[in-house]
Amino acid sequence: MMMVVAEPGSRIRVARGALVVETKAGKKVVVESSVERVIISSSRVSISSAAVRAAAKMGIDLVFLDWDGSPVARLYPPIINKTVATRIGQFSANERLRRLIAAELVSAKIYNQGQTLKYIARQRADERLREAGYEVELLSGEPLRIADEDGPGFRDKLLSIEARASRRYWQCIAEILPGRLGFSGRDRGALDPFNAALNYGYGMLYSIVEKSLLLVGLDPYLGVFHSEKSGKPSLTLDAIEPFRAPIVDRILALKAGRMYLKLEAGRLDYKSRKEVAKAVASSLSMKAAVRGLGRRIRLEDAIMVQARWLAEAFRGSGGFSAVRLGL
Numbered sequence: 001m002m003m004v005v006a007e008p009g010s011r012i013r014v015a016r017g018a019l020v021v022e023t024k025a026g027k028k029v030v031v032e033s034s035v036e037r038v039i040i041s042s043s044r045v046s047i048s049s050a051a052v053r054a055a056a057k058m059g060i061d062l063v064f065l066d067w068d069g070s071p072v073a074r075l076y077p078p079i080i081n082k083t084v085a086t087r088i089g090q091f092s093a094n095e096r097l098r099r100l101i102a103a104e105l106v107s108a109k110i111y112n113q114g115q116t117l118k119y120i121a122r123q124r125a126d127e128r129l130r131e132a133g134y135e136v137e138l139l140s141g142e143p144l145r146i147a148d149e150d151g152p153g154f155r156d157k158l159l160s161i162e163a164r165a166s167r168r169y170w171q172c173i174a175e176i177l178p179g180r181l182g183f184s185g186r187d188r189g190a191l192d193p194f195n196a197a198l199n200y201g202y203g204m205l206y207s208i209v210e211k212s213l214l215l216v217g218l219d220p221y222l223g224v225f226h227s228e229k230s231g232k233p234s235l236t237l238d239a240i241e242p243f244r245a246p247i248v249d250r251i252l253a254l255k256a257g258r259m260y261l262k263l264e265a266g267r268l269d270y271k272s273r274k275e276v277a278k279a280v281a282s283s284l285s286m287k288a289a290v291r292g293l294g295r296r297i298r299l300e301d302a303i304m305v306q307a308r309w310l311a312e313a314f315r316g317s318g319g320f321s322a323v324r325l326g327l
Contacts, residue, residue, distance in 0.1 A: 002037045002284065003029075004277040006270055008044035012051045019054045033058060037211075039204060041065040041273050061211055067267045068196070069203025069276075076211060086217035089314035093224075099154055101238075101313060101320050102225035103147035106158055108242035108322035110165040111140035116245040117172055119327040120253055124176065132172045139165045158225065173249065178257050193261035194252070196268045201248035201280045202240070208284070208300065209243065210236045212307035218314070239306065242322050247299050250327070251283040252276070289326035299325075 005012065009024030012031075019031040021038075031038065038060055040047070047062070052075060055062055062075040114137025121130035142161045146154060170186045177183050183194040190196075213220045213235060223234025252259070259279065261272050268276065284300040293305065306323040313320035 001032075001034045002039060002281045003031060003035050004039045004041060004274065004281065005045050006041045006274045006277065008042050008270060010042070010045045012038070012040070012045065012047040014048065014050040014054050019051055019058065019060075031055075031058075031060070035060055037061040037063060037208070039063050039065060039207070039277060041069075041277065042270060043067075061207075063207040065200075065203050065207075069200030069273075071203060071207045071210070074207060074211075076214070083217040085315055086311045087219055089316060090218055090222055093314055095150075096148075097313065097320075098224040099149075100147050101310070102155075102158060103143040104320055104322040105225060105238050105241050106162050107140045107143040108324050109244070110143070110162070111137055111324045112242050113165060113169045113245045113249075114138075114140065115325055115327045116250045117169065119246075119250060120176065123254060126176070129172060129176065132168065136165050136169050136172075139168075155225070169245070173253055176253065181256060181261065191263065191266055193263050193268070193272070194256060196263060197252050197256075197259075197261055197272070197276045198248060200268055200273060200276045201252060202244060204277060204280050205240055205243060205248055206233070206236055209240045209303055209307075212304045213239060213310075215304070216307045216311035218307070218311055239310065242306065242324070243299070243303060246288065246325050246327060247283050248280055251279045255279055291324040291326070292321055 003021070005021055007023050011022045013020055013022065015028070021029045021031060036059070038055065040062065052062065056075070063071055064073040066072045114133045114135075117133030117136060118130050121127070121133060139161065143158055146157050149157070166186065174183050174185055177194060181194045182192040186198070187195055188199060210220050210233060218235060220233040220236040222228065223238045226232070226234040226237040228234045260275050262269050284298065286299055287296040288299055288302065289296050290302050290305060297305070302323050302325065309320055312318060
């Protein structure tokens with residue numbers, strides 16, 4: 001369970017032995033033991049050192065988001081396991097394994113984009129959108145066909161396949177959104193409210209994916225597909241790809257027509273951030289079938305499943321399958 005603190009002037013503190021969020025107006029909410037993560041999405045929210053200690057003892061992850069949803073800091077309990085064996089495997093992984101993992105992640109991303117379009121099509125009774133979902137899904141086999149190709153051209157080919165699928169996918173999303181949102185396609189730097197909402201939702205998702213990698217002992221900064229440079233969480237960016245569409249895009253596209261989304265000085269205002277956070281939190285609790293698992297689980301749990309599979313692959317425990325969802 002996730003709690004989002006977005007209202008300016010709020011305080012997170014300990015009162016009578018309980019971890020409490022108190023708004024500027026004096027309303028108090030006790031942070032229950034079922035809460036796994038507190039997202040702090042305003043620079044005008046304060047937290048006491050006693051509250052940080054209490055959160056750590058409760059096993060709660062504290063994540064601080066910037067105005068665009070990107071995580072700027074996090075505090076989490078020291079509960080990382082299997083670090084040495086996993087990181088040795090990750091650092092020493094040969095190029096073939098890295099290519100196979102990269103191809104799997106891109107393939108699963110495309111597959112889940114197709115599943116997302118088909119899910120939205122069912123909700124809208126839109127046959128044309130359903131067919132487009134199948135078109136995108138068919139492209140998911142292409143990354144696997146080049147996984148064994150050696151040489152410097154592999155990454156460029158993978159990027160090309162990913163780009164073709166994404167163009168079709170975002171074209172479909174743009175067609176179903178209200179015109180007032182001004183969305184013409186995915187652009188991280190665009191100044192329309194839907195792109196800003198996507199950025200914010202992905203920021204929330206980054207923090208969850210990164211924690212899943214840390215918990216299984218992986219280094220979030222040593223990736224297999226995204227380019228590596230100092231300070232860039234490349235593996236987090238790799239591992240998030242299969243989950244963007246089913247967790248963030250799907251819920252925001254379905255709710256866009258009735259969701260409050262407003263930009264203020266080029267960024268989402270506080271009320272909009274709260275709306276997006278609420279939508280993404282509800283999406284994380286939704287269940288889906290995971291191929292190879294044989295049962296339906298929460299989408300947030302599916303992130304942890306993929307992290308475990310990834311760690312096992314680096315430790316040499318078998319091949320790797322990224323998470324493909326049946327929505």
